[in-house]
Amino acid sequence: MSDYVRNLWYLGAWDHEVPEGGMLSRTLLDEKWLIASLSDGTYAMLADRCPHRFVPLSKGRLEQDVIHCPYHGLGFDRTGACVHNPFPAPPPAHARARTMPVVHRHRGLWFWPGDPDQADPASIPDFAFVDRADMQRSRLVIQGHYELVTDNLMDLTHAEFLHVASFGVNGSIFSGRQSVVTDESGAIWNNWDMEAVTPPMWAAPMLGEGDRVDQWLHMRWHAPAAMALAVGLARAGTGRKDMVVPPMLNPHIITPETRTSSHYFYDHEATPEAEALARQVFVEEDEPMIEAAQQALGEQDFWAARPAILETDAAAIRARRRLMQLRRAEAGAEEKAILAEAG
Amino acid sequence: MSDYVRNLWYLGAWDHEVPEGGMLSRTLLDEKWLIASLSDGTYAMLADRCPHRFVPLSKGRLEQDVIHCPYHGLGFDRTGACVHNPFPAPPPAHARARTMPVVHRHRGLWFWPGDPDQADPASIPDFAFVDRADMQRSRLVIQGHYELVTDNLMDLTHAEFLHVASFGVNGSIFSGRQSVVTDESGAIWNNWDMEAVTPPMWAAPMLGEGDRVDQWLHMRWHAPAAMALAVGLARAGTGRKDMVVPPMLNPHIITPETRTSSHYFYDHEATPEAEALARQVFVEEDEPMIEAAQQALGEQDFWAARPAILETDAAAIRARRRLMQLRRAEAGAEEKAILAEAG
Amino acid sequence: MSDYVRNLWYLGAWDHEVPEGGMLSRTLLDEKWLIASLSDGTYAMLADRCPHRFVPLSKGRLEQDVIHCPYHGLGFDRTGACVHNPFPAPPPAHARARTMPVVHRHRGLWFWPGDPDQADPASIPDFAFVDRADMQRSRLVIQGHYELVTDNLMDLTHAEFLHVASFGVNGSIFSGRQSVVTDESGAIWNNWDMEAVTPPMWAAPMLGEGDRVDQWLHMRWHAPAAMALAVGLARAGTGRKDMVVPPMLNPHIITPETRTSSHYFYDHEATPEAEALARQVFVEEDEPMIEAAQQALGEQDFWAARPAILETDAAAIRARRRLMQLRRAEAGAEEKAILAEAG
Numbered sequence A, B, C: 001m002s003d004y005v006r007n008l009w010y011l012g013a014w015d016h017e018v019p020e021g022g023m024l025s026r027t028l029l030d031e032k033w034l035i036a037s038l039s040d041g042t043y044a045m046l047a048d049r050c051p052h053r054f055v056p057l058s059k060g061r062l063e064q065d066v067i068h069c070p071y072h073g074l075g076f077d078r079t080g081a082c083v084h085n086p087f088p089a090p091p092p093a094h095a096r097a098r099t100m101p102v103v104h105r106h107r108g109l110w111f112w113p114g115d116p117d118q119a120d121p122a123s124i125p126d127f128a129f130v131d132r133a134d135m136q137r138s139r140l141v142i143q144g145h146y147e148l149v150t151d152n153l154m155d156l157t158h159a160e161f162l163h164v165a166s167f168g169v170n171g172s173i174f175s176g177r178q179s180v181v182t183d184e185s186g187a188i189w190n191n192w193d194m195e196a197v198t199p200p201m202w203a204a205p206m207l208g209e210g211d212r213v214d215q216w217l218h219m220r221w222h223a224p225a226a227m228a229l230a231v232g233l234a235r236a237g238t239g240r241k242d243m244v245v246p247p248m249l250n251p252h253i254i255t256p257e258t259r260t261s262s263h264y265f266y267d268h269e270a271t272p273e274a275e276a277l278a279r280q281v282f283v284e285e286d287e288p289m290i291e292a293a294q295q296a297l298g299e300q301d302f303w304a305a306r307p308a309i310l311e312t313d314a315a316a317i318r319a320r321r322r323l324m325q326l327r328r329a330e331a332g333a334e335e336k337a338i339l340a341e342a343g
């Protein structure tokens, strides 16, 4: 069974990461791919490995939407076909670079590693909210399996331990009410709602001495690991009407780099302070824990390691189960297809 | 068959390595363990891996003899039981951390990785002599299998080649008499006795011009790799009565860190010179040889590499054979237990 | 089937790399070997691994043509026999170091990793031309399988892409005529001949404005990977008689270090500029491509990766086929020998 569900959209890059008219090389789902920015404003995605002698095409040149290999100069178009041979012989027809469907949406480039015929852009999850001028989109790499990162994000109770210094959540989650919901779109929500609690430290300046607040942390998950976090803070007793700050909505989108490392796509306000805070939370607080969990697991499967299951885990476990079902369904479909062919 | 004999005492740390009321994390026999110093003066040893999401418990807090996980705050007591859940649900009964018996003796913390019911502290080998105020206990890690370190220590002839610069043994071992003895306690002794030989360089200032000495090097071995070296130097012809310096007795205790690296516990006089000499001998002279042997072997088994056997090797080989017998006995006992259950 | 053809001569070192009366340690075909310079002017080659405890003999001393192990002092002669034991016991007869035939020829030390009885020095390929006082012989290690380096050298079309900055070939190869020839000695030649083309940049100072030249690049290959490159440049229309510079002849001899790295033996004029140019070409231009190809292949076999085959590849592919045949022949011979023994 493959490590990855293949018939799903994954985020490959923020659009600003691919230079206009240029190429980006990135390891995704254990393979090297290049994302090319073409002259008509669309993008192409090719295996970053020349079919001749396997060197990275991304080290070559992109000219008139043709990618020229840096080693012996073969040229490939957006379909992966070899369309140019600099030496006196026709381009070899059998030299094809693999490709994947790629769609530019919500400031990101989404790719579909499965059957191209099933790649419907309508199923890209809604991240329209990321398209805001005052926000900066970033990415970092976490040295852990992407489902360990999902565990982290779908169980925010860890904020009371890991993020005390950065977020100063003040113990309010301890008295929160958790609800785990699967909506009609198939998204899994992990919602924490706190009523009339002590405000987090960062909100104190906007409130009077001793004021209490209603607070909510709602995390939405789409397979494989595209998450959105909604945070709200309202003066207590106002039915969530009198907001202390405008509601916040942020992407936390994870894409496997390898079986033991993950791209983490996020955003933050376009200020140095916000950038520094985001890095503190992700790099100094979350990353060492996720990496330690990965190192402890090593090659061992998550379930084989017999993890203890907590009530606060419910949403994370539901997401893991969903992925397991999807992987099994794909493995079953593949088996059927092979049997039908053999039939 | 396991790489390690499990029903034996191993030295995990010198006692000063564990902060009072704190924790030490250490890789022992290929696994991460923590040693916790408890309020009653005893110690506990838990797998350094939270049963929830596998992060190191040693990165959390030890409070009132309960170890609190740094990730989501579960608390574990000395028995490995989960006794605290910070969120409104009972501590999960199935969340148990593994433990090992640990005993504080001879300034060290000795652990028993096998069947706890067989863990009798009376079988800890006698290292009472290490408890001396003028000695400093140290540890270093050698990049080699622990039996390669034993080979080194149980065959001191290498001193004539490797330690000429440091110890200046002056060729006396070449004319020594070796005897290999197994005593009634099961300890294996490799004894070198030199009579009326040129003294080692370091002893020259304490002797007259041309004086000769009787010298002995007696190394005692207990399984798995706990060694003690007795060195004596007496004026020749005095029946070992007129000692040039008081008899010396030092621990050389080896504990596997992984299959290819070893903790080396030793001591030396509490002076910078003695520390520097010990490091020269162990780090600059012995370590490169042992590491080179390890690299040459790689994944290959020692016996499969068909080592040449020398007479001077006799004690080292006897120790290797003993370990092999113990490993086989444990493998046999395990097999019997499985068959009896199946029976 | 072994990764290597064993009944062939390989270049192990240039002669100046082995200090007179000293030893050189080198990894060749995945194993550590030492080359010793003996008192009669010949050389010996022993496995650089003591048969006693596997440490590198090359870290010991070479005295009167006997190699003394640095650990416990056993001494080995050029045949690998143990001829000295410093302790009172005879040298152990079963302690033998492995050896290989080694021949000093063409300023290099050539070894034969196969059946010693078949090692005929007459089959060392002719590199007599390297013995020139104005040339400096060098070596570097390339992080790629030796056949990937052969691919590079047996298909010089890559110069038009990779070596534009260094050699400035000016596009002349694009209009060249390629011929692939196997001569009566079994050598495979990949010849490029260009007539009346624009000269390369470095030759411009020696020519008049607008002069055209005949140019040739002839690469000769002997198994496993011993290549020689002949380069010529003559004024066009003189039937290759009026040479712009004297004909050039250089060794490009590749010896596997491991399955994924290669020793590259080459030479260059004994000037700092020539040395710098050679390093630019090999280290900055060729090496990254070969290394990238190696990394893309990983553990995958070259043919299993289904490389596209180009016409310009013909010689490289012919060399690969020859090695495949040789490997198969050796595997078959081995099988026969085993069956005969069993018979």
Ligand code: FES
Residues within 6 Å of the ligand: A050, A051, A052, A053, A054, A055, A069, A070, A071, A072, A073, A074
């Ligand atoms: S490796 Fe790409 S054209 Fe040769």
Ligand code: FES
Residues within 6 Å of the ligand: B050, B051, B052, B053, B054, B055, B069, B070, B071, B072, B073, B074
């Ligand atoms: S990992 Fe320890 S409580 Fe969650």
Ligand code: FES
Residues within 6 Å of the ligand: C050, C051, C052, C053, C054, C055, C069, C070, C071, C072, C073, C074
């Ligand atoms: S390792 Fe060479 S003599 Fe012992």
